[in-house]
Amino acid sequence: MAQQKQDSTQIKNLYYQALNEKAKGNPDQAKTTLQNLLKLDEHNDAALFELARIELAQQNLGDAAIHAKKATTLKPDNEWYWILLADVYKQMEDFKSLPAIFDELVRLKPEKKEYYYDRAYALFLNNKFNESLAAYNAIEQKFGKDDNISIARQEIYLKQNDPKKAITEISAIKDAQPDSTKGYILLANLYLKLDKPKDALKVLDEGHRHIPGDPYISLSKADAYHSLKDEEKSKKELKQAFTSDKMGFEGKMRLLISLMSDPKSKEITPIINDLANTLTVNYPTDARAFALYGDILAQQKQLKEAREQYLKAIDLNSRVNTIWEQLLQIELTLGMQKEALAHAYKASALFPEQPLTQFFCGHAFFMEKKYTDARSCFEAALNYTDEKNNLLLTQVYSSLGDTYHALDMFAESDQAYEEALTLDSNNVGTLNNYAYYLSLRKTNLNEAAKMSKKSNELDPDNPTFQDTYAWVLFQQGNYKEALVWIEKAISSSEKASFALLEHYGDILFKLGDTEKAISKWKEAKASAQTTGENVELLSKKIDAKKYLE
Known part of the structure; x- marks a missing residue:
């Protein structure tokens, strides 16, 4: 009896220890503790549940499924266990197992509408269309009419190649709410999906008669005219939507972002630029308008014009670090080193804990031979970069290697380059710079030769890399081979x-x-x-x- 009590106390202590470790951000330790607990009590459902949660977060889905399923077997009336098992199966894309889980959740919580919807959708995912329809109909009978049910049934009818029923289903939403844009847009989108843009326009014209000047109906019209290849009318509707007072600033921002993200955005570049400029004219005191215009121009490689917009944005609001990052990157790209230097002093002070801002500031200082300032920025970038961001960490370490070398901190320079290459052994810039600086110091020349040769293999015909290899060979006394590579470098240069x-x-x-x-x-x-x-x-x-x- 005393032993059982001792075991029970130990199990309880292990459980709370695991929860504490998890709360402190030590999931692996928590996992080990839970596994030790389950060796003492393999039927501890709470431990199985917590273990499955950790495994799901770590994408160890097979084990998560085993432990979550066992927890539901031990305690079939625990709602959270079933929810976790459903989440695991969704991640595994094991849709066949989902309907049975939602049957259990409906059993446990018959008043929760979302479980009925989840069950109906799970049946849809399993191509059990008639059963899914019946499930949605049952929801309607139990909880009343809902547009989401009609939208779901429309999708089922389309899967069953019955577009007439799909149209009837969505038409009912429109007819029931003639003063709401929702039904008109849903029906128009359905017609566009069915490749019937003229029918879509008829619906949208009806919508504008009921709701004059509605910008969202105009947006759908723009899509319909685009399908009909009538680009002039499409642009007109787009402009009408954008200039409407009924669409707020946030909506206009979202519209522009969606347009610039469209794979076909190059086709409508003039209208995108026109709309972006209109946004800055209509909202002259909002920095976001100018920043977005800058982003659009930068995407189009119009860097000088983008820079002007970022400068206006910063004048309006200097506290947005991403704008400074874009500005500095563009100025460095354009070779505007003096301008980048002036902005680096401001940005580095404003955003001491923003790694990307500090990284670009570091480059601005480095290019102007302000090596001590560059070092401070790169070290700040290193301190605040997420340890999982290998791409940025590699660049920061490599830049620190360059900077430490310029400050005659050779041991620190070598260590920084080694860290960069540990993260990315094929980083050509690091391989080249490290090799070159070793050659200048006549140190570790064999390793320098290996690195330089590798950079040329990874990026052939690069005159800078060819020159480095020639110089390493020169320092090794291999002058004939050095001549071959310096002539390659000159041949590769404009x-x-x-x-x-x-x-x-x-x-x-x-x-x-x-x-x-x-x-x-x-x-x-x-x-x-x-x-x-x-x-x-x-x-x-x-x-x-x-x-x-």
Whole structure:
């Protein structure tokens, strides 16, 4: 008797320990504790339920189904156990098992309408259309008429290839509510689905007679005219809907977002831009209007125009970090480094805990050789990036590698690059930069050669990567192979850069072709006049007529 009491106390303690571990965000520990509990009491339904919940959250669906089902067997009158089992089967797309579960839930809670709907829909998913119809009819008899029942029956009739019954079903909604847009739009959409746009327009015209100027009916008309390939009338209806006072700001935002998300958005670019501009004119004090216009223009690669809209948005509301992120990204892309720097100072201060904002600010500082500021931003980005966001973490670590190198923090630089490559061993930018900086320091050259060679295999014909490999080979004393790769780099470039020409000269000198080497150094010096490179060392090479470090 004393042993049973001890076991019962231990089981209770393990159960509450598991709940506590789960609440602290330690699901694996909670899972282990529950498994230990079930070794002592395999029929503990509460432990089975909690274990199944954890397994469902971890997408371990097979075990979740086993444990949830066992819980329902042990306590068939517990509503939550059946709900969990239904959720597991939905995730598994085991639709055949669902009707029986909803039968149990209806048995337990006959007053809950949603379980009847779930059962009817589960029958539909199993292609048991007549049974599903009967279930929806039973709901109507028990709870009264509901538009959702008519919509569900319409779907069933369409599956049964009986469009007349589907039309009759939705027409009833329209006829019962002649002053509501819902029935007209539902019926019009049905006609469009049946490829009957002219019938859809008749219904929508009727809707506008009852509800003049309704913007949502105009939107459906735009779709109908588009189906008829009458784009002028389609645009007219779209514009009419958008300029209507009956559609609020939020509705207009949603409409624009849906239009720009449409795969066919390129076909209607002018009307999208016109509507977006109209939104900024009608709502001149709302930053969201300008930000959305900026997003639309950025999607269309109109970066300068997008930048102007983001600047207007920030003037109206400087507290939205995503606008700053877009602005900084565009300025960096356009090479507007001074402008990006000015905005980076503001954005980094405004959003110290936003990793993407800090990441772009870091790049703005780095490009202007503000390496200490760049380091602060990249380290902030690292601290606040979700540990599951491997893509961003890789980029942040790689950028930290570049920044630490610029600050002569070589051990930290190497460690950052190693972290980046642990997350993504095929990140070509990291492979190239890490290899190049090792070559400059003449450190670990064999590993540098492997990384540089890999970056060229992953991204062939990239002149920057080819130049890096040439320079690693140069530092290894493999001048003949270095010459092959520097000539590949020059061949791959539209115009040979200062660095390429200087490296070409260095390699030629080591191969004994002093005259040609000096010629390439002079070409590099001439190119520096337009790029602003430091030519002090290069000038010394030319004057001394030899390679200098």
